[in-house]
Amino acid sequence: MxxxxxxxxxxxxxxxxxxxxxxxxxxxxxxxxxxxxxxxxxxxxxxxxxxxxxxxxxxxxxxxxxxxxxxxxxxxxxxxxxxxxxxxxxxxxxxxxxxxxxxxxxxxxxxxxxxxxxxxxxxxxxxxxxxxxxxxxxxxxxxxxxxxxxxxxxxxxxxxxxxxxxxxxxxxxxxxxxxxxxxxxxxxxxxxxxxxxxxxxxxRGLVECQVDLYGPDQDIHSGAFGGAVPNPATEAARLAAALHDGDRRVAIPGFYDGIVELTDRERELFAELPFDEKRWTRGAHSHATLGEAGYSTLERVWARPTAEVNGISGGYQGPGGKTIVPSSAQLKLSFRLVAGQDTDRVQEAVREWIAGRLPAGIRHELTFTGATRPxxxxxxxxxxxxxxxxxxxxxxxxxxxxxxxxxxxxxxxxxxxxxxxxxxxxxxxxxxxxxxxxxxxxxxxxxxxxxxxxxxxxxxxxxxxxxxxxx
Amino acid sequence: MxxxxxxxxxxxxxxxxxxxxxxxxxxxxxxxxxxxxxxxxxxxxxxxxxxxxxxxxxxxxxxxxxxxxxxxxxxxxxxxxxxxxxxxxxxxxxxxxxxxxxxxxxxxxxxxxxxxxxxxxxxxxxxxxxxxxxxxxxxxxxxxxxxxxxxxxxxxxxxxxxxxxxxxxxxxxxxxxxxxxxxxxxxxxxxxxxxxxxxxxxxRGLVECQVDLYGPDQDIHSGAFGGAVPNPATEAARLAAALHDGDRRVAIPGFYDGIVELTDRERELFAELPFDEKRWTRGAHSHATLGEAGYSTLERVWARPTAEVNGISGGYQGPGGKTIVPSSAQLKLSFRLVAGQDTDRVQEAVREWIAGRLPAGIRHELTFTGATRPxxxxxxxxxxxxxxxxxxxxxxxxxxxxxxxxxxxxxxxxxxxxxxxxxxxxxxxxxxxxxxxxxxxxxxxxxxxxxxxxxxxxxxxxxxxxxxxxx
The missing domain is CATH 3.40.630.10 (Zn peptidases)
Structure with missing residues (x-):
């Protein structure tokens, strides 16, 4: 001193x-x-x-x-x-x-x-x-x-x-x-x-990527072909949905490898902060909290890695409906990382995970658009x-x-x-x-x-x- | 005669x-x-x-x-x-x-x-x-x-x-x-x-709908809030992904109620048609077939009901990335129906299924945009x-x-x-x-x-x- x-x-x-x-x-x-x-x-x-x-x-x-x-x-x-x-x-x-x-x-x-x-x-x-x-x-x-x-x-x-x-x-x-x-x-x-x-x-660190999925060479009629060919919008949704398990934990194998877990002391210190969850939720312009089971809101945003869908698109987006199987779809994903996670390893885990989840007939391109270490x-x-x-x-x-x-x-x-x-x-x-x-x-x-x-x-x-x- | x-x-x-x-x-x-x-x-x-x-x-x-x-x-x-x-x-x-x-x-x-x-x-x-x-x-x-x-x-x-x-x-x-x-x-x-x-x-018959999902009142920062609030793009993806089970069968409870199943004779007659699957797939501008387990391609497009994602959108769709939890997302879905399915009953099944699957903090609007009976x-x-x-x-x-x-x-x-x-x-x-x-x-x-x-x-x-x- x-x-x-x-x-x-x-x-x-x-x-x-x-x-x-x-x-x-x-x-x-x-x-x-x-x-x-x-x-x-x-x-x-x-x-x-x-x-x-x-x-x-x-x-x-x-x-x-x-x-x-x-x-x-x-x-x-x-x-x-x-x-x-x-x-x-x-x-x-x-x-x-x-x-x-x-x-x-x-x-x-x-x-x-x-x-x-x-x-x-x-x-x-x-x-x-x-x-x-x-x-x-x-x-x-x-x-x-x-x-x-x-x-x-x-x-x-x-x-x-x-x-x-x-x-x-x-x-x-x-x-x-x-x-x-x-x-x-x-x-x-x-x-x-x-x-x-x-x-x-x-x-937290950050890995950002874009996944482009390609199905039919053009939009096709969902009456004539629907139910019998792979739909890239469906596959984009299945990928995005599979990012998390039922406990809202990231489900990509290897994603959590090596992470520095919160110590009991750190969790105690977080819990001692005068945190008003309702006020925080309002500050987030949100109407509820939701995240990985077993962790508090502060732990989720400060000390846990995440997978987030920043954007998703595919097929018809105008007024009314259009009965097509779309030709392509796109996901913009970002992953927040915590200490012990390596941006290269996470990118590799994401790459392998996506490649193993798409059915025949869906081609994909994966582009990493940014990486910052925690x-x-x-x-x-x-x-x-x-x-x-x-x-x-x-x-x-x-x-x-x-x-x-x-x-x-x-x-x-x-x-x-x-x-x-x-x-x-x-x-x-x-x-x-x-x-x-x-x-x-x-x-x-x-x-x-x-x-x-x-x-x-x-x-x-x-x-x-x-x-x-x-x- | x-x-x-x-x-x-x-x-x-x-x-x-x-x-x-x-x-x-x-x-x-x-x-x-x-x-x-x-x-x-x-x-x-x-x-x-x-x-x-x-x-x-x-x-x-x-x-x-x-x-x-x-x-x-x-x-x-x-x-x-x-x-x-x-x-x-x-x-x-x-x-x-x-x-x-x-x-x-x-x-x-x-x-x-x-x-x-x-x-x-x-x-x-x-x-x-x-x-x-x-x-x-x-x-x-x-x-x-x-x-x-x-x-x-x-x-x-x-x-x-x-x-x-x-x-x-x-x-x-x-x-x-x-x-x-x-x-x-x-x-x-x-x-x-x-x-x-x-x-x-x-x-086949047809039921079309649009599902609008609303999360935060505005796009919010995925670093400050990601992992702790519900994301409407993720929820849209989870809904779309949950339309089908692992056998690519429609997973909405009650969806198949009352359907007239193919008879053995009809399946025999379909199978007798000179069907070239590769040629059909090319005609569909597609690169593979995929559909409900246990049915042929012709059975899938002619005689089985389907759920199709015609469009999906939410969040950032421009070049590069944007680290947000988006404020809203949208699904355009259509369901092909076969004899025995009732458009009103299917709409009700869809309505109940969606309402039961969204977490707190995600508000939704479901609009049916068309219905044609099989x-x-x-x-x-x-x-x-x-x-x-x-x-x-x-x-x-x-x-x-x-x-x-x-x-x-x-x-x-x-x-x-x-x-x-x-x-x-x-x-x-x-x-x-x-x-x-x-x-x-x-x-x-x-x-x-x-x-x-x-x-x-x-x-x-x-x-x-x-x-x-x-x-």
């Missing part, structure tokens, strides 16, 4: 809060919408602004890195201490599109502070959560009297996250030496609720414990653990850099990511600053057995 | 063949395309032409009947003999669309005789097969020396068959008294092959035997029995008029119904004339225990 006086950190933050918020507002005024080619200059302006600001913060290195698409920002502040862990902070400086007429009460790129919140596109996702690291490292230095962080601190802030990070893996591979680190801290997630600080411990840091990982401790000090209360059901570039960081990925985020579900009137809670933003201030000290002085240098 | 000398019939036909073909060609020049509003006048001209021609043939009554759509033609020629059976011939005077550029070698509405065939839209479907009855009844009179047919002969020739016969049931109901008969002869089907004269004994005349029915005998005399060979897998207005005739429906058709599969270069084989057309000439005599003088008047 660090001996940094928590009160010194708080005093520093309090002193610099107003200037920090002014700076953040300045950044939020840059409409860095990566999905819109018309905002390409703004995305570049956003990168330049951030690099300047990081230099002003004290980072001796702050560079704009080009990609085949939008630029990223890299910054580095070496500790100077021999054996200090190296930490890479990940975030993104691009934002989702936003327009006043979508339902914003104020201009999305004119930040407004009201009732302790700052409203602007990107306030929470992700500029606010990137920017708290600038004040965080300054508070860390002020409270410890250091002139450089206790860890070798690096930042990689990409500019295409809201666009699917198409060039991010290449960027990571191209700069793997400069990005080398002992752990990645992703600041692009959230916590359970305003009064429930949590640390996310992992994301990532999970064990609860007892010293660096994860350090994040939880730092957050606990900032919030003055016990920190709980969550996961996220989605998939993201965190997996690329884990895979390319070969290090554990930790998550430090202070956004809450009501922040409205991708929605009108996105905001960030200013008190929570300051807790993020405070957590970062504690974290670098804790990581350097706590158990460092997990770092590369320690091996 | 009639004592009409077959040679007299043949001689009369030979004598009038050329004029008959000239007349048919004149009718075929009228492009009575019911599906195209631009041809509405032609459909009317076709009806007028036919009514005129029937009067010229000798029918004392020949009227154009209006419907909410295209006009039909009704004609009547009473026998004059007390207790004579009343027979109603059904056909249609409208045709499918046709354009030279669709692949016709000659103008579709300029009949061309070549190599013993007449090429024109409607040559086989159905003008040729309607028109052989005009020469047929004249040959019957000539050979028997009668001045009126041996049966009370009625014709109802509709003008919207190629458009789904939307107004036909209403027409039948409105004129049920004038259409009253002991049997219907449908001349709008074909026979097995040029060298294999056959009589069709029934059509029809089947038993092999030992005296009128059916008379058709087979008449055809056997015309062809000079044994006549076999088939069914058709499709469904049609024959069922309306059976239901509204409450009489057995028999089929007398001489078209062959190569005639190209609905396709470019439709043709009719002139020798077969003359066999149709000859069959009709024999049939009226046979029906009146053979076993008439089946007629209403006999009861």
């Amino acid at each position: 660090s001996d940094t006086p928590d009160s010194a950190v708080r005093a520093y933050i309090q002193q610099h809060r107003a200037a920090f918020l002014d700076d953040l507002a300045e950044w939020l005024r840059i409409p860095s919408v990566s999905a819109d080619p018309g905002h390409a200059d703004d995305v570049r302006r956003s990168a330049d602004w951030l690099a300047d600001r990081l230099r002003a913060t004290g980072f001796p290195v702050a560079e704009v890195w080009e990609t085949a698409g939008a630029p990223a920002v890299f910054a580095e502040w070496p500790s100077g201490d021999e054996g200090a862990p190296t930490v890479l902070v990940y975030g993104h400086h691009d934002v989702q599109p936003a327009a006043r007429e979508d339902g914003w009460h104020t201009e999305p790129f004119e930040p407004v502070v009201k009732d302790g919140r700052m409203y602007a596109r990107g306030a929470a996702d992700d500029k606010g959560q990137v920017f708290f690291h600038t004040l965080g490292v300054r508070a860390h230095l002020a409270a410890t009297g250091r002139t450089a962080p206790a860890v070798n601190l690096k930042l990689i802030i990409e500019g295409e996250e809201e666009f699917g990070s198409p060039n991010f893996p290449d960027l990571l591979r191209a700069h793997a030496d400069r990005l080398a680190c002992d752990a990645v801290i992703v600041s692009d997630t959230g916590m359970w609720a305003e009064d429930t600080p949590t640390v996310c411990t992992g994301l 990532c999970l840091t064990p609860l007892d990982h010293p660096a994860l414990q350090a994040v939880a401790r730092a957050m606990g000090r900032a919030f003055g209360q016990q920190v709980r653990f969550t996961r996220e059901g989605g998939s993201g570039p965190a997996a690329d960081l884990q895979d390319v850099l070969g290090v554990p990925v930790l998550f430090l985020g202070i956004s809450v579900p009501s922040d409205g990511w991708h929605a009108p009137n996105e905001k960030v809670e200013l008190d929570l933003l300051m807790k993020g600053v405070e957590t970062a201030a504690h974290l670098w000290d804790d990581l350097a002085t706590g158990d460092t057995s997990w770092t590369r240098r320690a091996h | 009639s004592d009409t000398p077959d040679s007299a019939v043949r001689a009369y036909i030979q004598q009038h063949r050329a004029a008959f073909l000239d007349d048919l060609a004149e009718w075929l020049r009228i492009p009575s395309v019911s599906a195209d509003p631009g041809h509405a006048d032609d459909v009317r001209r076709s009806a007028d032409w036919l009514a005129d021609r029937l009067r010229a043939t000798g029918f004392p009554v020949a009227e154009v009947w209006e419907t909410a759509g295209a006009p039909a033609v009704f004609a009547e020629w009473p026998s004059g003999d007390e207790g004579a059976p009343t027979v109603l011939v059904y056909g249609h005077h409208d045709v499918q669309p046709a354009a030279r550029e669709d692949g016709w070698h000659t103008e579709p509405f300029e009949p061309v005789v070549k190599d013993g065939r007449m090429y024109a839209r409607g040559a086989a479907d159905d003008k040729g097969q309607v028109f052989f009855h005009t020469l047929g009844v004249r040959a019957h009179l000539a050979a028997t020396g009668r001045t009126a047919p041996a049966v009370n002969l009625k014709l109802i020739i509709e003008g919207e068959e190629e458009f789904g016969s939307p107004n036909f049931p209403d027409l039948l109901r409105a004129h049920a008294d004038r259409l009253a008969c002991d049997a219907v002869i449908v001349s709008d089907t074909g026979m097995w092959a040029e060298d294999t004269p056959t009589v069709c004994t029934g059509l 029809c089947l005349t038993p092999l030992d029915h005296p009128a059916l035997q008379a058709v087979a005998r008449a055809m056997g005399r015309a062809f000079g060979q044994q006549v076999r029995f088939t069914r058709e897998g499709g469904s049609g207005p024959a069922a309306d005739l059976q239901d509204v008029l409450g009489v057995p429906v028999l089929f007398l058709g001489i078209s062959v599969p190569s005639d190209g119904w609905h396709a470019p270069n439709e043709k009719v084989e002139l020798d077969l057309l003359m066999k149709g004339v000859e069959t009709a000439a024999h049939l009226w005599d046979d029906l009146a003088t053979g076993d008439t225990s089946w007629t209403r008047r006999a009861h």
